[in-house]
Amino acid sequence: MRNFFNTQQLIEDMVNEKIVAGINYxxxxxxxxxxxxxxAASFMPNNLQLSPNAVYDLASLTKVLGxxxxxxxxYQTGKLNFSEPLQDFVPEFADRRVRLYHLLTHTSGIRGWxxxxxxxxxxxxxxxxxxxxxxDEFEQRMRYADTNFILLGLVLERIFHRPVxxxxxxxILAPMQLQATGFFPDPQACLPTALVGREILQGRPHDxxxxxxxxxxxxxxxxxxxxxxxIFAGSYLxxxxxxxxxxxVLQDLFDVKTNRQVKPRSWGWNLLFDPQYHxxxxxxxxxxxxxxxxxxxxxxxxxxxxxxxxxxxxxxVFIAIRKQIIKAFxxxxxxx
Numbered sequence: 001m002r003n004f005f006n007t008q009q010l011i012e013d014m015v016n017e018k019i020v021a022g023i024n025y026x027x028x029x030x031x032x033x034x035x036x037x038x039x040a041a042s043f044m045p046n047n048l049q050l051s052p053n054a055v056y057d058l059a060s061l062t063k064v065l066g067x068x069x070x071x072x073x074x075y076q077t078g079k080l081n082f083s084e085p086l087q088d089f090v091p092e093f094a095d096r097r098v099r100l101y102h103l104l105t106h107t108s109g110i111r112g113w114x115x116x117x118x119x120x121x122x123x124x125x126x127x128x129x130x131x132x133x134x135x136d137e138f139e140q141r142m143r144y145a146d147t148n149f150i151l152l153g154l155v156l157e158r159i160f161h162r163p164v165x166x167x168x169x170x171x172i173l174a175p176m177q178l179q180a181t182g183f184f185p186d187p188q189a190c191l192p193t194a195l196v197g198r199e200i201l202q203g204r205p206h207d208x209x210x211x212x213x214x215x216x217x218x219x220x221x222x223x224x225x226x227x228x229x230x231i232f233a234g235s236y237l238x239x240x241x242x243x244x245x246x247x248x249v250l251q252d253l254f255d256v257k258t259n260r261q262v263k264p265r266s267w268g269w270n271l272l273f274d275p276q277y278h279x280x281x282x283x284x285x286x287x288x289x290x291x292x293x294x295x296x297x298x299x300x301x302x303x304x305x306x307x308x309x310x311x312x313x314x315x316x317v318f319i320a321i322r323k324q325i326i327k328a329f330x331x332x333x334x335x336x
Contacts, residue, residue, distance in 0.1 A: 002029060002300065003335075006328040008036075010321060011304060015039035019317050020289065020306045022050035024226045028233055030299035035226060042192045044200060044311040055180050055190045055225050056305045057206050059286030062222035063149040065232055066168040068268035070156055071104070072245045072253075073171060082267070089155040092127075095134040100155065102139070103148040104267040105258050109138030110147050122213045126154065142263040146209060146219040149268075153218020163215040168222075175244045176231060181224040183215060190223060193288060194309040206288050206309055220286075226305055229292065233301045236282065236294040254280050254296050272326070274298075275334045283326065289318060293326070295333060302329050 004027050014020050015038050022039025041048035058065070074080040082101040086108075087093050102108040112132040114120070120128065129147055137143055153164035160167050165183045173181050180189065187203030194206055205211055207220035215221075235243035236250055243250070256264045256271065264271050269282040274297070283293040289308030294301040304325065308318040 002027075002333060004302075004329065004332045007302070007325060007332055010325045010328055012036075012038055014306070014318065014321055018043075019315070019321065020308050021046075021310060022306070024050070024052060024054060024056075024305040026226055026230055026233075026301075026303045028230070028237070028299075028301035028303070030237070030239060033230065035230075042307060042310045044195060045192065048192075050191075053180065053189075053225050053227065054305075055185050055223050056290060056307065057190070057193050057201075057286075057288045058222045058224055058290050059205075059207055059220050059288040060146070061224075061284055061286045061290050061292055062210075062220045063218070064268040064284050064292075065224075066172060066222050067149055067153055067156070067164065067218040068104070069172045069243065069245055070167055071100070071152065071267075072249050074159075076246050076249045086151060086155065089158045090130060090151065092130045093151075094131070097138065098134060100152070101257065101267070103152050105265045106142050106144045106148050107139055107258060107262055107265075108148055109135045109140070109143075110145070110151075111135045111137065111143070118208060118212075120212065122216060125209065125212050126150070126216065130154070139259065140262065142258060142265050144270075146207075149219040150209065150213070150217060153216065156218065157216065164218040165215040165221060168218075172244060176242045178224070178228040178231065181222065181228045183221050183223070185223040191307050192310060193307050194313055195311045200311070206313075226303060229303050229305075233292070233294055233303060237296055237299050237301060239299065251296065253282055256280060272330055275331060277334075281330070285322065287313070289315075289322075291322060291325070293329060298333060300333050 027034045037052040041050040086098045114128045190203040192200045192202040205221045210217040210220040234240035272281040281295045289306035291304035308315045
């Protein structure tokens with residue numbers, strides 16, 4: 001097992017310094033996986049013990065573990081090649097320049113203010129998103145935005161004629177036979193996240209757009225635990241075949257899919273680069289405090305699960321430390 005001392009120290013210091021209440025994390029290699037549970041389940045309420053099987057709101061990890069994998073299935077069977085215009089599936093969308101790969105790499109340039117967004121119903125919000133303009137950032141800048149994957153979820157709904165979360169459940173999660181992964185979990189198995197009004201969210205997505213769109217949201221809403229995420233990681237690393245996507249397609253994720261003038265990104269996934277050999281490593285974060293990194297070359301990875309939004313989302317210290325954790329992992333991973 002590689003020595004990830006600095007990475008572990010940074011992770012565990014967040015609990016010791018009360019930046020987060022508790023953490024479940026795993027450092028992965030092909031020879032050994034080190035799993036750690038540390039701290040409490042939450043600051044509010046403060047009498048909950050943290051379980052190694054605790055179920056977390058994955059937030060934006062939904063994009064890559066759920067929605068993207070359905071697209072990869074369609075890609076591997078030749079039904080899509082990602083060059084198709086969004087307008088082919090969503091005729092209401094006005095700009096034919098935007099292709100599926102623009103949405104998958106967050107280079108669509110789709111931006112705009114939606115007035116009174118929090119007051120809209122799910123269908124009203126979806127219609128507002130469909131009619132957002134394409135700005136001059138189109139193909140010129142990688143700007144991460146939930147809108148891209150909400151629209152990709154809508155594309156899947158137009159193809160399969162079912163809610164996107166039902167599609168993900170049927171085509172990805174059910175075949176994997178996961179124990180704790182889904183969109184409508186038992187609240188008692190979930191950790192409490194943020195205080196919203198007078199309610200502490202537990203078993204309901206923290207993301208407000210996900211709560212509005214319900215099972216029509218392809219950008220957030222998935223819940224899982226460390227055990228199940230290790231199964232996902234094993235597939236991305238080529239160590240198991242549980243994810244129902246061909247290994248040749250998963251291998252293709254570990255490559256730059258954007259043009260040279262914008263920040264490198266794969267389909268769905270953000271990219272890091274090995275300091276020594278400069279090959280791509282996939283990673284993604286979630287607003288609630290989740291982190292998922294996989295290095296397919298060295299067969300290593302890091303999964304970090306926290307509730308940094310408990311009791312509120314104004315925990316910016318965590319964001320800064322998470323950047324340090326990512327840097328420490330990449331450096332120690334390369335040192336071996």
